[in-house]
Amino acid sequence: MRTDRGAAGMAMIVSEPAGAVIALDFDGTLSPIVADPSAAWIHPAAPAALIRLAEHVARIVVITGRPPSTAIALGDTPDGPDLIDVPGLLILGHYGLERWEGGQLSAPPAPAGLDLVRNELPALIAALGPAADGVKIEDKGRAVAVHTRNCADPDGTLEALREPVALLAGRAELVVEPGRKVLELRGPGMDKGRALREVLAEVSARSVMFIGDDLGDLAAFAAVIEADIPGVRVCSGSAEVAELAESADVVVDGPPGVVALLEALHKSMTSRDQ
Numbered sequence: 001m002r003t004d005r006g007a008a009g010m011a012m013i014v015s016e017p018a019g020a021v022i023a024l025d026f027d028g029t030l031s032p033i034v035a036d037p038s039a040a041w042i043h044p045a046a047p048a049a050l051i052r053l054a055e056h057v058a059r060i061v062v063i064t065g066r067p068p069s070t071a072i073a074l075g076d077t078p079d080g081p082d083l084i085d086v087p088g089l090l091i092l093g094h095y096g097l098e099r100w101e102g103g104q105l106s107a108p109p110a111p112a113g114l115d116l117v118r119n120e121l122p123a124l125i126a127a128l129g130p131a132a133d134g135v136k137i138e139d140k141g142r143a144v145a146v147h148t149r150n151c152a153d154p155d156g157t158l159e160a161l162r163e164p165v166a167l168l169a170g171r172a173e174l175v176v177e178p179g180r181k182v183l184e185l186r187g188p189g190m191d192k193g194r195a196l197r198e199v200l201a202e203v204s205a206r207s208v209m210f211i212g213d214d215l216g217d218l219a220a221f222a223a224v225i226e227a228d229i230p231g232v233r234v235c236s237g238s239a240e241v242a243e244l245a246e247s248a249d250v251v252v253d254g255p256p257g258v259v260a261l262l263e264a265l266h267k268s269m270t271s272r273d274q
């Protein structure tokens, strides 16, 4: 643990797990970053680790830029339990705009400006010429993501897209959410920090851990600090996002490191009981 604050948060979670909220991002945290967003399957040991923790804590929450339905689909594992098997699981998708709980989904209407984006984005991308080769549009129903991971120069193409995408988002009354080799156009008014704050209030949380890997998770890190309870900010580390590691209380090595942390947390909780 790098910080005293993180150590105090961890001590509280272990000593009083019934008051703890464990919140996690999906891509890059529970699932590895891969070239094809539709193939980002959850780490096979993650659901079992979450199921064991769920017996002890107030709530397990997945807060993701994905729709909850996609997190559930990608949360299937070949042999073990699946994400959907985690008792009491709450999934806040689209950065908190969609809420899935006990099989029920609640969501506001999709932003009207998305049709403009769907109409104009292909030409905007094509205008980059050969640099656009490999760009992938992911239509998530209430948001559209533009991926450059499969381009010859992913960072260069992302930079070239940044300004035209921002202009299009402005005209469509949407905001741009930057991430790992991706720019997402989505509705305003919600972020992972607000989503996390609402959950903490709902369950009267007495401690919190948030685990993330990307720029969109910085808002949730800020919410951990602002909450007047002990908390731990965990970065699922990668070479792609330095900013998150800089503000984390602890950095682990990608999804395998996240699973190891969840397992160690469960072990600490149960060894206290004996």
Ligand SMILES: O=P(O)(O)OC[C@H]1O[C@H](O[C@H]2O[C@H](CO)[C@@H](O)[C@H](O)[C@H]2O)[C@H](O)[C@@H](O)[C@@H]1O
Binding pocket: 025, 026, 027, 028, 032, 033, 034, 035, 036, 037, 038, 040, 063, 064, 065, 066, 138, 140, 145, 147, 149, 179, 180, 181, 182, 184, 214, 216
């Ligand atoms: O909030 P998250 O659960 O972390 O979702 C953020 C974005 O994740 C996905 O994109 C990222 O993962 C892909 C699969 O590994 C990878 O190909 C891509 O480069 C990453 O940016 C997802 O496709 C996006 O819609 C999410 O917004």
